[in-house]
Amino acid sequence: MAESRHPQEESVENKAWCWSTVPSINRAPCQRSLHTGVVLDNCLYIFGGYDGVQRTNEFCRFNFTTLEWSIIPVTEQTPSPRDRHVSVVYGKCVYINGGYDGYNRVNDFYEYNVTTNMWREVQSTGNPPSSRHSHAAVVYEGAMFVFAGYDGLYRNDFHRYDFQQNSWKPVTDSLGTNESWPKPRYRTTATVVGDKMLVFGGHDGARQLNDFYAWSFTNETWSEIETLGSPPSARDSHVAVSYKNSLFIFGGSTGNARSDFYEFKFSEQKWVPVCSSGGTAPCSRFCHIGVAYKKGFYVFGGYDGTQRLNDFKQFMFELENSEIPPSTLVSELSSMIGNDKYSDVTIIIEDRPIPAHKFILSRSKYFEAMFSGEMIESSSREVRITNISYKAFYEVLKYLYTDQIDANNDYALEILEAADLLCLDRLKKICEHSILASIDIENAATIYQTSDVHNITSLKEASLEFILANFDKVSKSNGFREMARANVELVLDILAKR
Template identity: 50%
Template sequence: METELDTADEPGCFQWAPVKAIGNPPRQRSLHVAVVVDKCMYVFGGYDGSNRVNDFLKYNFKTTKWSQIQSGAERGPSARDRHVAVAHDKCIYIFGGYDGSNRINDFWCFDTENETWTPIESQGTTPSPRHSHSAVEYNHSMYVFAGYDGNYRSDFHEFNFAQRKWAPVQVKNQNQAPKARYRTSAVVWKDTMLVFGGHDGAKHLNDFYEYNFEERIWTQIEQGGKMGPPSPRDSHIAVIHGDSMHLFGGSTGQARNDLFEFRLDTREWHEVKPALPNTSLSPVQGRTAASTQEAIQKATPCPRFCHTGVVYNNSLYIFGGYDGQNRLNDFRQFKLVDEVNVEIPSSSLIQDLKNYINSPLFSDVTFIVEGDKRVYAHKLMCVRCSYFRAMFQGEMREARQSEPVEIKNVSHRVFLGLLEYLYTDELDISLDMAMDLFVAADQFGVERLKKLCERKILTSIDIDNAATILQAADLHTAVSLRQSCFDFILRNFDAVSKTQSFEEMGRANVELVFEILKRR
């Protein structure tokens, strides 16, 4: 009896199943990238069998919908394959690859909140143009390892997001580093980067290394367990889930669809055998061993390499790749753990806290802004800010009095926005308030809010306001914003230099004008 999959069912533990999806999925492709930000998986670029592409799509895990974000070289990176991508602070960073003619080393940032592409203008020595390299994000830096730039590489580079600067990684025991390779996997677990397999130009590899970011040393991992390591391969995927690394597929000379788990606590490999998928047949309806195996094989992704894999909500998701004959665009899910199916109401914490903003209920401090406007607040929430913490806990005069506290040089609207952030850790920052809120966040020492404002302001830089924003960024030590303003002004100097804001900047801070002229 033929077993039909019921794709309306969610897979159980250790089961493969097609992913529920509506909307138009990405076209068939391999050599693309996929990363998860919040509740979405983003897919960019790759090779469709005829051309390199630069279309950009996302899959929303909550709505189960595919949607296209944007396409076209004029709005973002050029078409490419064999590039890398990492996610950091709700942004996706794309580096390098092959455009069909040349290996490249351009660097792009996509802001998932504003859905805008920005080329990264960096300092330091950028890695050589390359493809088939690997990359991870760790502690506010992007790390790029190995690849092919005309030669197989084992070099290791760091890009610091705050400094916007590339630098070679200073490894203490370089003689213990992995040999040159490409198409290896790299993932982060705790304070280490794990590198498995790849191809060295002569043969497939299955060696396994970890790099300790804190100690700055490479160590080759002894691969224990009864089965030993997976067979040598490249173009596979690896992901971290808990204290395990899962590895799927790749090429050993032939496409593979085996799945392995490396337990990082016991340092042992185990092959993961898929369980029988949910089907329309019950276990007592005469299922034979042959029909059981057929159902498992039908649910399992076909052998492939140059695919992508991500983890979301305790499941491994596989998309696309190449089976040796055809590019693919199937989308499969493998559930890694059993989940307790209990309906949990949405959290109301943020809204509950928001209701106390400027409310006299339980208020134990009153602020006066704009001379006569009272704002009711609660010390317990205000002490998230270092300025108010010093005010209420330290020797400041306001800590010893019960009278209202006057706040100068901050508007009523901006101060309420500051409190909303302190109460809820989030704020919908409007463009017309971003600069004033940025100044207030700097005044009161709220660094994360300052960065959020900084990012919002970055999207609004234009010819007329670039000089004004540069002055504010310089005054309040906003390094990234200051650099972005300089880059914009240098690219558009002839137009910016004729604006009223540039003239006012020259009168207020002639050193900035000199710095601009020196950089030209």
């Protein structure tokens, strides 16, 4: 999403880089901003925030493996409702510090153990940070570091909590000069990269900032980072994550909500705007969360200037490698597609014959029921298929024989419909992911209609979101006109949500 004010900058576009809605098997938590999110053991943990009416201490977990949201019950030991706090992970625990409870700034410190599923308040020694909100925190080599925030004044103090000694102490520059110490601020980001903590932007009480500093844990000194390229505009309430040899910054507030996306390449010491190769990017927002998990960057919630959000988006840095290694088995099975050698059934579709093998087709519950039941086809050498095109069925055959599919083609929707008819749930999910990344003006209405017919919730929500954001253009497309002729109730439903 390169900005027009940086026409000289080359946008970074990678074919693997695309946005999509994170699929889930149940409803996401309520909308919120000013919350925190951390990743531990293949799960995203979200705590607190402001839902537009009140602060909350709801504690949510998203399992990246099962794609399931769950709410961890509140107990007497759960931290009080709050927003603008910080969260970090150490060992098997999530730690919460500070924030604003609606009445006061606080500096309490809590630990949640994912193994015992229990909260406890940490009773530490030493000199903890003052009660504050909108600070930043990271973990590095057995310690939690807290920087900046607002305690009635804008701060740039720096604190270290030793997990083993259970003790706080202030952090000072080893040179004793503090010449390069960042100015006071809040709503900044702090990110660990190598042996450094990187701080970008924030608000100093008078204006947004876009300065860029590094704290060296090795040398115990601050330095301002000299960069090439045009940096992100001054902002606060953004998010930052690191991936390999880059730092990525998304969204925030410049006085208005933003959705721009930047990469800082350490190898070149250069800022470049990131351009997605597909999908629908998150809308402009601030006070959201952003986390890195495996090969992706995940964004949840925030505030767009009008309403709190609870959408869940992912940006993939790299394509996942296939879990099925190359083998002679796959290549040999592939050679059997449409091959009459050992064929014991012929599929007739659009009056064209396709030799096939019942034991392969029976991977589909549809065909399994057909061949094993009392149906006439169980003993017939020919089976006629209707309501599926020849080209879509042939792609389904490739999947049944090889477990592989190219869903990034012009008829992915037809393949999805065929997969639904033939009861191939995994193939449906593959097509769904591909279609999520390809929603555009021309196909959005068709995707919305198809997902409604086949009850695919995440695809329906993503296409509806795109239609509402681009209604003037989508409503003039052929797909929209065809949807209106086929099901006017869908059009009325869209109009009601505008």
